[in-house]
Amino acid sequence: MHRWLFDILICPHCPNDSPLRVEAGDWDGDRLENGTLACPACGEKWPIRDGIPRFVPEEKDYAGGFGFQWKRWRHTQIDRLNGTNLTEYRMLTDTGWNRDFIAGKLVFDGGAGAGRFSDVLATMGARVVALDMSIAIDACRDTTRVHGNSVQCVQASLYAIPLRSSAFDAVHCAGVIQHTPDPEKTMRAMPRLLKPHAPLGYNFYEMTLSRRLQIVRAALRLITPYIPQGVLLKLCLTMVIVLFPITRVISRIRFLRYGIRFLPICASHQPELCRNQQLEWTLLDTFDWYNPRYDQPQRHVRVAEILAEEGLEDIESGPGIARGRRPSGETTAA
Ligand SMILES: C[S@@+](CC[C@H](N)C(=O)[O-])C[C@H]1O[C@@H](n2cnc3c(N)ncnc32)[C@H](O)[C@@H]1O
DSSP: OBHHHHTTBBOSSSSSOOBOEEEEOOOBTTBOOSEEEEOTTTOOEEEEETTEEBOSOGGGOTTHHHHHHHHHTTTTTOHHHHTOOHHHHHHHHHHOOOHHHHTTOEEEEETOTTOHHHHHHHHTTOEEEEEESSTHHHHHHHHHGGGTTSEEEEEOOTTSOOBOTTOBSEEEEESOGGGSSOHHHHHHHSGGGBOTTOEEEEEOOBOOHHHHTOHHHHHHHTTGGGSOHHHHHHHHHHHHHHHHHHHHHHTTSTTTGGGGGGSSSOOOOOTTSOHHHHHHHHHHHHHHHHSOSOOOOBOHHHHHHHHHHTTOEEEEEETTEEEEEOOTTOOOOO
């Protein structure tokens, strides 16, 4: 943990952004690797382990399966390591931000996973707080270590974010909202982090007709979130080995391509990826379909309403995305 992160950490439970103090552990210059944080107001304590302040007791981590997932595939979707700009393109398209805006900004990446977006943001010159509830945050720290102190990792829940209000130049959250137990509460948790005039970008699963028609996937999901991850991996591997070659052929046939989404694997055939990468992404995305405990697609029109209720303006939304901006010089509803 670098001192700049410590300066914006607060108690996640006390009102009025109550600052924390370091109760145990020695700063090595501006860094603290291991120690204990405490809230002088309520007395609660949290460990700092391997440079990451940890606000989630293990037994409260419903997202533990993501730890398995992002440790296994921690390099797969990192642009810097896979030779593509798929993550950069997706983030810039979803948020409407550009490189000039991002450079020099302090950005919050909620539910960072293995850090694909945090890594891209840091590559573009941002300082990033990457927050995740699961031990995926350790994969994120390993991924983003190359950026020195620019990316700081926090293990915490979006339902109790231990970060100061109005501290961030931008808030980003992709692929997370549908995987939380109360998506509306998740969406309402982040606007308070924005500085006046700062933008927010959400990406989420959209509730579509084709998603409703994914009957085999829905049936399998009745059990898959509850089986051990090693067993689930074998199941996904079997389905992918059998079906991936078929989807690869179908993906080249114009009128049949649409049908791929009704198969029980999440086939990935981006032309930027070689065959082996497509296979690996397909296995990862298929595991990501079946592993999460919660899977609750949203309607973007409703997401836009929620952002408006939270006091944001300049709201835009479309299938799977929503953006907004905190008004200049005003406080949000949170
Ligand atoms: C599908 S992954 C997306 C990761 C990353 N944003 C990406 O797109 O690659 C969802 C992530 O959300 C995290 N997550 C789920 N619920 C959370 C919560 N309440 N607070 C923080 N993180 C959460 C999981 O641990 C997981 O790493």
